Amino acid sequence: MNPSVNAGHPGVLLNVQGLSKKYGDREILRELDLIVESGEFVCIVGPSGAGKTTLLQCLSGLSAPTAGRVVLNGREIHETPPEMAIVFQDYSRSLMPWLSVLDNVTVALRSTKLNKQARHERAVAALTEVGLGDHLALYPWQMSGGMQQRAAIARALAYQPEIVLMDEPFASVDAQTRADLEDLTLALKNHLGITVVLVTHDIDEAVYLADRVVVLGNRPTQVVDIVEVELGAQRDQISTKADPKFSSLRSRVYRGIRGEAPTAADAVEG
Amino acid sequence: MASLVGLRGVRAEGGGRRWRLNRIVSQIVAIVGALLLWQLVATTLTSEGTLPTPWSVGRALVGLWGTAAYWSALLTTLRAWAIGLLICSVVGVPVGLALGSSRVAMASTRWVIDFFRTIPTVALLPLLLLLFGATARMEITMIVLAAIWPIIIQSIYSVSQIEPLLKWVVRVFRFSVLDRARFLWVPSIALMVSTGLRLSATMALLMAISAEYIGGAPGLGSELVRMQTTLQRPEVYAYAVTAGLLGVAINVVIGRLQRRVLCWHPSIREGH
Ligand SMILES: Nc1ncnc2c1ncn2[C@@H]1O[C@H](COP(=O)(O)OP(=O)(O)OP(=O)(O)O)[C@@H](O)[C@H]1O
Ligand SMILES: [Mg+2]
Numbered sequence: 001m002n003p004s005v006n007a008g009h010p011g012v013l014l015n016v017q018g019l020s021k022k023y024g025d026r027e028i029l030r031e032l033d034l035i036v037e038s039g040e041f042v043c044i045v046g047p048s049g050a051g052k053t054t055l056l057q058c059l060s061g062l063s064a065p066t067a068g069r070v071v072l073n074g075r076e077i078h079e080t081p082p083e084m085a086i087v088f089q090d091y092s093r094s095l096m097p098w099l100s101v102l103d104n105v106t107v108a109l110r111s112t113k114l115n116k117q118a119r120h121e122r123a124v125a126a127l128t129e130v131g132l133g134d135h136l137a138l139y140p141w142q143m144s145g146g147m148q149q150r151a152a153i154a155r156a157l158a159y160q161p162e163i164v165l166m167d168e169p170f171a172s173v174d175a176q177t178r179a180d181l182e183d184l185t186l187a188l189k190n191h192l193g194i195t196v197v198l199v200t201h202d203i204d205e206a207v208y209l210a211d212r213v214v215v216l217g218n219r220p221t222q223v224v225d226i227v228e229v230e231l232g233a234q235r236d237q238i239s240t241k242a243d244p245k246f247s248s249l250r251s252r253v254y255r256g257i258r259g260e261a262p263t264a265a266d267a268v269e270g
Numbered sequence: 271m272a273s274l275v276g277l278r279g280v281r282a283e284g285g286g287r288r289w290r291l292n293r294i295v296s297q298i299v300a301i302v303g304a305l306l307l308w309q310l311v312a313t314t315l316t317s318e319g320t321l322p323t324p325w326s327v328g329r330a331l332v333g334l335w336g337t338a339a340y341w342s343a344l345l346t347t348l349r350a351w352a353i354g355l356l357i358c359s360v361v362g363v364p365v366g367l368a369l370g371s372s373r374v375a376m377a378s379t380r381w382v383i384d385f386f387r388t389i390p391t392v393a394l395l396p397l398l399l400l401l402f403g404a405t406a407r408m409e410i411t412m413i414v415l416a417a418i419w420p421i422i423i424q425s426i427y428s429v430s431q432i433e434p435l436l437k438w439v440v441r442v443f444r445f446s447v448l449d450r451a452r453f454l455w456v457p458s459i460a461l462m463v464s465t466g467l468r469l470s471a472t473m474a475l476l477m478a479i480s481a482e483y484i485g486g487a488p489g490l491g492s493e494l495v496r497m498q499t500t501l502q503r504p505e506v507y508a509y510a511v512t513a514g515l516l517g518v519a520i521n522v523v524i525g526r527l528q529r530r531v532l533c534w535h536p537s538i539r540e541g542h
Contacts, residue, residue, distance in 0.1 A: 062438055080442045093435040098457040098534045107453055111444035139534055159443065 013038040013163060013195050014059070018068035021054055028054050030220040031068065036197055038162070041189055043206035044199045046216030047257055052199040053089075055221075056167050059197065060086055072163070082111070085156035089168040091148040095140040101151045102127065102136040108155045126158035127151070130184060146177035150184070157188060163195040170205070179237050182209060190233055203257070207249045208235060215256035225256035322504040330504035331511060339493060344512065347489035350406050351471075351478045354413030358470050362418045363463060366425020376426060387419035391477060395485050404486035412481045417474040424466025428459035461528070461535050468524045472517060479513050490516075 014036040021029040028051040036042050046052050057063035059070055061077040070077045072084065080086070088094040095104050105123035114122065127133055130150040140148050149169060156164050166185075170178040186209060189196050200206050206213045210229050217224040229249055231240055240246055305324045312321040322330075334340040369375045391412055402408035432455065440450050482491025494509040532538050 060442065062441060080444065082444060084442075086438075086442045088435060088438070090435060093433055094439055096436060096439075096453065096457070097536070099453070107449075108439075108443040110449055111446065141534070141536070141539070155443075 011038050013073065014197070015071040016059065016068070017071070019058055019065050019070065020067040021051065021058055022066045027220040029058070030222050032221070032223055034214060034223065036163070036195060038195055039193055041196045041198070041209055041211045042214060043210035044197065044214045044216060045203055045206040045253060045257065046201065046221060047218060048201050050216050050219060051221045052201070052216065053167055056165050056199055060084060060165055083162040085159045085161040085164050087152050087156050087164065087166040087169045089171055091145060091152050094152055095148060097139060097141055100137050100139055101132060101143065104140065104151060105155045105158050108159055112159070122158050126154040129157065129188065130154045145173045146181065149173060149181060153185070157192070161194065163197065166196065166198040168200055169198065171200070183237065185209065186235060203250055203253050204241065207246060207253060208240060213253055215253055217257070217259055224259070225252070227252055322507055326504045327507040327511060331508035334505060334508050343488070343490045343493040346406070347478050347482065347491070350409045350413065350487070350489060351474050354410045354417060354478065355471055355474045357410070357414050358418040358421050358474065359467060362421030363425050366422040367429060367459070370426035370429030383419065383422065391416035392480060392484065395481070399485055406487060408485055409478055409481035409487040409489070412485070413474045413477045416477045417470040420469035420473060421463070421466040424462045424469070425459070428462035431462055432458040461532050461537065464524070464528050468521065468528070471520050471524060475513070475517050475520060
């Protein structure tokens with residue numbers, strides 16, 4: 001299950017080399033390089049329309065890159081590999097309205113080798129973990145947006161992937177739900193040791209969640225900066241965001257997105 | 271706008287049952303009204319006996335229920351209708367889905383389909399009579415020629431009802447082809463295809479009766495003709511009423527099934 005670990009350093013899980021993507025003549029992504037290590041929480045931030053969704057599609061094999069390659073666990077990706085799951089931005093369309101939330105999760109486990117009973121148990125456990133244990137029989141359209149997104153997260157977790165890709169998963173819920181879901185994701189990641197790659201246009205969210213923030217510039221999109229976030233594993237909506245380190249990281253990411261050079265102050269390690 | 275919101279509110283909170291009761295009452299009122307109008311026309315506007323009163327037609331209908339000819343005609347019509355509709359579905363759904371899955375196929379066949387579905391099938395009756403005679407086979411052919419189009423057209427458009435994001439979801443979670451069909455394709459197309467089926471079912475009944483009435487194939491339509499030739503006017507209308515009731519029953523049954531199976535669908539779960 002775990003990729004090779006050498007000399008105490010976590011191994012490289014996902015390796016993106018020279019990834020480019022064009023839609024016809026429009027160049028969206030230009031020669032992106034990116035390494036995600038096992039157990040890391042990486043946030044990719046970029047302005048709206050930068051091609052973040054396009055990037056995630058290429059990372060997951062849902063869309064073929066024009067050039068370059070994506071390697072997961074040493075194998076090049078052409079379709080979504082079994083050790084990867086995705087949480088999409090649009091929760092209202094990513095769950096099947098004809099299935100109860102429990103069935104939405106169990107049905108996603110049919111490609112695993114588990115038997116029916118085991119699939120059921122795993123789905124119930126995952127839904128309980130995200131706080132939906134009492135709402136198993138509800139249909140997605142009977143739930144609030146936040147609950148639907150929890151269900152989508154539970155579906156990804158129950159699949160027990162090594163890596164979860166999340167495309168702006170909290171962009172369309174209210175601020176309070178958003179904070180709750182951020183903390184839930186952090187807790188699950190810490191507790192299950194999953195690798196998470198989360199795409200967002202929200203700088204605060206990226207810095208709050210990530211071990212590392214990858215900053216994308218404007219189109220054609222390239223990596224303009226990579227920011228290590230050393231805020232520790234335990235984070236808190238109030239104290240972490242009040243930390244001076246948090247605000248300096250935040251301004252560094254902000255300047256990266258705006259295309260300004262990092263200042264000397266930003267370069268100071270936390 | 272405000273009143274619209276108000277209406278929704280009442281329906282959501284209130285009692286779906288009260289609303290359903292209201293609907294049943296208003297339907298009964300409409301039926302009684304139609305019968306009264308019929309009675310009025312029959313007794314005042316037409317000369318005695320040209321248009322029998324609802325009462326005499328009702329009596330004739332009850333009388334017919336005691337005859338073997340009535341039940342065998344009903345069964346014959348129903349059998350032709352069912353076989354015709356089955357052929358329509360077995361052929362129409364796959365053809366529609368295949369056409370709907372390909373942009374090129376859809377664009378290139380659009381005019382052909384529009385052409386054939388607007389040809390009045392009754393105009394083909396002489397040809398069919400020549401080929402098959404006044405038989406059930408002629409009747410079934412006519413049913414298929416007329417009633418297959420709604421199923422094909424609804425099936426074509428049903429393909430576009432598959433949510434693109436869910437197509438990705440089934441790829442991400444590596445659904446097998448069979449599971450994709452079962453958990454994604456069938457539920458996605460079900461509403462449009464079943465609506466096509468419902469339209470076709472009504473059309474098929476209409477065609478069955480026409481083929482019997484005009485073409486002389488055995489069934490309710492030809493029994494109606496027989497009553498006409500023996501000048502049994504109330505019985506003529508009793509057969510016509512039978513055809514009407516059959517149409518209503520078919521629509522109600524398919525509609526019920528649709529609502530039960532597709533209770534999750536946005537267009538069904540909000541309304542009634
Ligand atoms: N299938 C496609 N065909 C052609 N162009 C596309 C396609 N998908 C995306 N694009 C274009 O690629 C660009 C990047 O789109 P993408 O959705 O990846 O951006 P994004 O960073 O995710 O934006 P947002 O923050 O608004 O979600 C956009 O200009 C979009 O118009
Ligand atoms: Mg996007």
